[in-house]
Amino acid sequence: MRSCAPLLNPPFKPAPAPHPNLNPNPNAASAHGPTLLRCALVARAAPRDDPLPAPSSFDFLALKRELEEQEEAVIPVDATEGGGDDEVVNEEDGERVPKRIGSSGRRTGRQMARRSGLLAKQVISVSSARSLGFVSQLWVDASSWVVALVEVRPSLLSGDADKFLFDDIYQIGDVVLVQDESVVENEFKLVGLHGLVGYNVVTSRRRNVGKVRGFTFNINSGVLESLELDSFGLTIVPASLVSTYCLFVEDVLDIVSDTIVVHEDAISRVQRLTQVSITDCF
Known part of the structure; x- marks a missing residue:
C-alpha cells in the first residue's frame, strides 16, 4: 500500500481575490476592468436612454379665466317670487x-x-x-x-x-x-x-309719549311695524332737527279720535332714533 507524502513546495499558490469594493490604486484601473463601485458611479452619471417626460401643457390660468367667464355669464335668479323694492x-x-x-x-x-x-x-x-x-x-x-x-x-x-x-x-x-x-x-x-301723522300718543293713564310723524311698514303686505314719534308731529321738520323715537305697533291698545292709546309700560320700550341737543341748533 502506497502513501502520499505532502509536497513541500506546491507548484502554485492562488492569489487572494481582491475586495470587490476596494481599489488600492484609485488612479489605476484593475487588470480585470473597473471595480463594481466605479461601474455603479459611471452608470449613475450616464445619461438615461429614455427621455424625460415633457412638461405638462395644462394651463391653470386659462382654466381660471374660463371659469370666471362662465360665472359672469350666469344670470342671477331671485329665490323668491316677484321683484325687489324701491327705496326699501x-x-x-x-x-x-x-x-x-x-x-x-x-x-x-x-x-x-x-x-x-x-x-x-x-x-x-x-x-x-x-x-x-x-x-x-x-x-x-x-x-x-x-x-x-x-x-x-x-x-x-x-x-x-x-x-x-x-x-x-x-x-x-x-x-x-x-x-x-x-x-x-x-x-x-x-x-x-287713519292717516296717523300728527296723532297724539298717550298711555292708558294719559301720560304723553309724543306725536306721530311717520311709520314703517312691510312693503309686501302693508302691515305696519312701528310708529315714528317726535314732539311736533310735523313731517316738514327734518328728523335731523328733532329727536325722534320708535314705538312698536304691538304696544297700541286703541285709537280714539286723533289719539293713539298705548300700554302703560310702552314708554320703557320706546327706542331713540335720532337725538338733537341745544348746541346742535347753533
Missing part, C-alpha cells in the same frame, strides 16, 4: 332693487319701508304709460294695522284726490306702477281709516 331696505343684505308686489306677483319676504319713502312718488299706469298723479297720503286700517289705501293728487299741493287699493300696486321703484287707470275709478270710504 332689504333687511337680509341691504340691497336696493325694484319691488314688485300686488296680486300679480306678491313676494313674501320681509321688506320694510318708511311712509316718507313712498310719498311724492309718481303713479304710472303700465297699460297706457299715463301718469295718475303723485302719492299724497297712505291710509291705515286701524283694525288690522295695514296700509289699505293710497291717495294720489295731480300735484303735491293741489287737485282732487283719487284713491286706490294698496294691493293694486304692481311695482315700486323710482315711480309707483299700477296695471291700468281703472284702479282709481272706484269710490272708497274712509271709515275706520
Whole structure:
C-alpha cells in the first residue's frame, strides 16, 4: 500500500481575490476592468436612454379665466317670487332693487319701508304709460294695522284726490306702477281709516309719549311695524332737527279720535332714533 507524502513546495499558490469594493490604486484601473463601485458611479452619471417626460401643457390660468367667464355669464335668479323694492331696505343684505308686489306677483319676504319713502312718488299706469298723479297720503286700517289705501293728487299741493287699493300696486321703484287707470275709478270710504301723522300718543293713564310723524311698514303686505314719534308731529321738520323715537305697533291698545292709546309700560320700550341737543341748533 502506497502513501502520499505532502509536497513541500506546491507548484502554485492562488492569489487572494481582491475586495470587490476596494481599489488600492484609485488612479489605476484593475487588470480585470473597473471595480463594481466605479461601474455603479459611471452608470449613475450616464445619461438615461429614455427621455424625460415633457412638461405638462395644462394651463391653470386659462382654466381660471374660463371659469370666471362662465360665472359672469350666469344670470342671477331671485329665490323668491316677484321683484325687489324701491327705496326699501332689504333687511337680509341691504340691497336696493325694484319691488314688485300686488296680486300679480306678491313676494313674501320681509321688506320694510318708511311712509316718507313712498310719498311724492309718481303713479304710472303700465297699460297706457299715463301718469295718475303723485302719492299724497297712505291710509291705515286701524283694525288690522295695514296700509289699505293710497291717495294720489295731480300735484303735491293741489287737485282732487283719487284713491286706490294698496294691493293694486304692481311695482315700486323710482315711480309707483299700477296695471291700468281703472284702479282709481272706484269710490272708497274712509271709515275706520287713519292717516296717523300728527296723532297724539298717550298711555292708558294719559301720560304723553309724543306725536306721530311717520311709520314703517312691510312693503309686501302693508302691515305696519312701528310708529315714528317726535314732539311736533310735523313731517316738514327734518328728523335731523328733532329727536325722534320708535314705538312698536304691538304696544297700541286703541285709537280714539286723533289719539293713539298705548300700554302703560310702552314708554320703557320706546327706542331713540335720532337725538338733537341745544348746541346742535347753533
